Amino acid sequence: MSDVLPNYPIDRDTVNRKLKWLMSIRLLFALLLMGSTIAYQIGNQVYTFEAPVTFLYGLSGTILFLSAVYGVLQPTVKRHQLLFIYGQITIDALCISLIVFVTGGYASVFSFLYIVVVIYSSVFVFRRGSLLVALFCSVQFAVLLILELNGTIDPAGFGGTIAGATPTGIQVFQKSAILTAACFSVAFLSGYLSDQERRSKVELAAMEAHLDRVQNLAQIGEMAAGLAHEIKNPLASLSGAIQILKGEMENDRDNMRLMHIVLRETDRLSSLVNNFLTFARPVAGQSQFVNLGDALNEIVTLFEKDDSVDQRVKTDLDIASDAIIEIDPLQLHQVVWNLLLNAAESISGEGTIRISIQKHNNDRVKVEIADDGYGMDAQTIKSIFNPFFTTKPKGSGLGLSIVYRILETYDCRMDVQSKPGAGSIFSMYFKMIDPATIA
Template sequence: MHQNVEQDERTWQRLKILIVSRVIILSVFSLVTFFLGTIRSAIPVSQEILHVIYAVMGIMYIFSIFYTLLLRKKKYFQINIYFQLAADIGLVSFLVYLTGSIGSNYSLLYTLVIIYSAIFLGRRGALIFASVCGIAYGLVLDLEYFNLIPTFYSTGRDYSVEVRDVFVRIIVHILSFYIVAFLASVVVEQEKKTRSLLVERESAFDQLDLLFRSIIESVDTGIMTTTLQGRIKTFNRAAETITGFQLKSVENRQIEDIFPMFASLFVKDKNTMIKNRQEIIIKDRSGMPIYLGCAISPLKDRNGLQIGHILIFQDMTEIKHMEENLEKSKRLALIGEMAAGLAHEMRNPLASITGSIQLLGQTENMEETDRRLMQIILRGKDRLENFVRDFLLLARPVPDVREPVNIDEVIEEVVENLKMSNEWTESIKIVKTSSGQNKAFANKEQIRQIIQNLVINAVQAVEGTGNLLLEINAINLEDKKD
């Protein structure tokens, strides 16, 4: 009988219940026997037989204590079950023997032993112990019938028992034992299959619930559910991050108490909702305003009945700030465009001033004071033109078009233009040195502007006579090291 025993927590609990139930039944049986046999002498048995019954009851109590101690040793779990089955079969057989053998009604207790053997050992164990019960019952009847053991209790029957009666009684009981074993094992197996299916479905449900919670907690959109009465039930991680409130601080509280602005999503009747997306402003835990894009939908059960509300919201604060900055940029761009237009219009009067001053400068017999004043006007005009040019360059940047540029040619153009301007004086001598062909891949207009600014600054820094040294060297930036 190498039947595997399922040693799970449920089986342990059942075995404990079996031990406790046996103790209760023994106690009731002992009290009834003592009351009927000792106090009222209601059963026609001698005191010696009662003493034997009490002794057997005492032995079963000792066995129950032994079962309980053995239950603590998991490695003896299977032995514990077999030992209890064998002891119970012996006890039932003894009760059958004491109460008239063939006429005893205690033979029904064999079925209880067979049933719990099916619970603990399965179909094979139930059939084996059904056979043991049949053998034990038949042995008691045969031994008493053939006077191999004395008769303890006489039923007072006025008919004789023949061999065929004993044989039929034994066969009927054995068949009933097998039927009970088979039916009990079928029920137990069905119960195990049902329990296994239930465990699988619970596991699948737990996995689905875990997946659902993972999805809810992973999205960056705040999700909050409320009851029909407006009490907050769930609050995902994104909602905590957006609002600054933790679930434990808002759970089961009225939504109007925590987020009054959410009440605008409901009409007077809470069952009537505004489903279109809206933008509202709430305050977080620190009192700072938060711009939210919100939408609300009914929360329904599997039967389609509404059980609450689902509120979905997203933090729009950063987007709002970007929109405000974009609006400011548009206004600044408009102002810059208007200023660029004004600067462009200023060039025409400056050109007229330049032409007029130059014509006046050609007048003969002009006093030196007037000539100095005209030079001051021209220098102011040049500074104003430079300012307008720089402003236009900032407002309307030159497209970054790069091409091969000959630096020597650009310097020649800048020097030639400088000699034609009012900044130039004959007292300054330009000395230019070059290492050869100096070319660069750059924006030609930007290079010209840089060189022109450097040369003009150098000329303005010379007081009286002096030399302006222009040295040109080609440097490969890729070969330079920090």
Template sequence: MQIQKLSITAFRPIILACFLVCISLLHYLTPLHLPYLHDIFQRLYYLPIILAALWFGLRGGLICSILVSIAYAPHLLFQWGGHLTLEMEKYLEIMLYNIVGGVTGLLSQRERERTVELQKTARGLEESYQKLQNQSERIIIIEEQLRRAEKLSTLGEMAAVLAHEIRNPLGSIRGTAEILKDDYKPGDPKQEFIDIQIKETERLNRVVEDFLHMARPQPADMQLCPIQEELETIVALLSNDARGRQISLVLKPASAPVIISADGEKLRQAFLNIIINSLQATPPGGSVTITTTPYEAGSCEICFRDSGPGIDAETMDRIFEPFFTTKPDGTGLGLAITKKIIESHGGTMQVESEVGHGTIVNVILPMQNASDGGLR
């Protein structure tokens, strides 16, 4: 589009020159006994003058009007004999050429300058709108973080009470159930009920444990941590589970060593949660792929991609809410804990999904230079 505009602009002087030459030839080649044609031809000179003024502003209009005057003057002086009293209006026409060229060029130039100013104003308004939109999005994110922090604060206050009021009775219930279990032979219906009781106490205890991890920030043991090695360890642990589900679990090699400052145990917990969720969401014959990409900006991206059924928009809006789950035996705290761990390491966690096209979890973490310290 820009090249086409430049090519049209380059042809404009040629167009003006053609007009000027053609009109002048009509003047010089038309017999003098046809004055009405000469009156028409001398009016045609306004066409290139006005075009030049519109295209090139004040300078273009004046230059074109001067060239028209120079082209028209010999015809007036030599062919018409230069009778000043008889052809005064023709001399005034030359003056009018220059007045029209100057005035039209000045108006065109001012209009062009005004257009440029309006375009600058429009760009400024667009930039201001974009800044306001970015600030609005930031405010929404901050408000969401504040709401989450308020939830966590409330959970923290409840955690100590729940730990004392639930875990101790759970231990007593489980111990009593295990003692009663010994009184019944295998296959007895009552023993089956006791097994259910033990499993439910274990599940409830797991909920309390997850709740405590969510509500109470644990002290971090930050060390230099090679991401690829951590992922290899987790993949090795889950490889049997993946084979049992008939799912291909693939860890692709990183293009360069990726080392971050992290609490290895917590980071493993976060990655483990993500991969287990991916395996549980992927049907038999599907795949879960993990890739690590280091960036020059000093960060790395760990991408977990599964070929599951995807997540609908309504569920996507709530996946990080504590206690929200779509699994019958889930606690709804896994992803919330995972996100909290990632953010405590200065990173971000994003989930992209489309129904029928699988889910992608992107974790971005700041990298650590190997020269900053050794592995401990």
């Protein structure tokens, strides 16, 4: 869908459930319309099929038929779901115009149904889309009244009952303005509430994912700490013994070459164990009050001069909020550098990394690191913080795990949004420090 909050995922199961609900309501409305027409005929002893009666039967039958078509198409519509929704809204609005026309035009009591369409549209297309629907409904009603005023159409000829004479231009303008104001007011309010509901659901889902991830990493960390210590001690003894043997084999070239290989691999294994220990039990840093904007400026400046960038990747730093946070500057550097490096490695050829700082709410500041690289699918996103999971040929799979564990020690949450071919966005939510509390 295009009308979505930036970077927020679409819950298609929820949308499909709401679509089924809408189609059920529409089906009920068509049955009520048909039943009302039958009741009108019986109550007024009208047993002939006059034009308005025939028209209402045809309209209710058409709505029933369309409901059946929607029900058949709905499970198969995936890629063009937004067009499918807008198509239903458009047809519903046109049907409302026909109902208003056949029940008297200006004198019709069914103009409120436009507002119903605006309300339910906000559930699917949110505030921006519901404002467009409000405009569409208002224009339809205004055109209908103008055509009636000019005598182009005659709703009274279809059973309408205009109170008194033909409405004047001022009356048409007033009624059209009232409906327009009502539609836009309802669109704004219902769209706002719908957007707020969606934001709340996204925030709740992100917090649940964060808690699940923290619990899993904590369990893995406990096991990893003991395992890493058990490996590190004999590894140190093994490395020392090889160093001694190396000194006794300086004249044996073949064995020296093998010793160099063993020492190199021992050092690599030792580095891996150290990283694993860092993941399992991150060392508590020397926390300081840090100006986040200044710190990111410094890190980005150093990163731009790094060989990994190689002048093929541009960085764009946008500081909308100059916040103070409490963190170890070295660990902040490690976290941001790792994310910048991953972003650069995800870009094939030339690209851009965008770093932004903006206030999230009263006590949090959000740092976003976005790239236009190859992106990730949903399954990869679920696994990237697991230790030893990597998509790189030579990666250890501990980089992002360590980053997450470091951020966790500072009560900082991290979210990821990504799509294959559309890049990735890593968002960190740091706790802000009130400058007034700093001595």
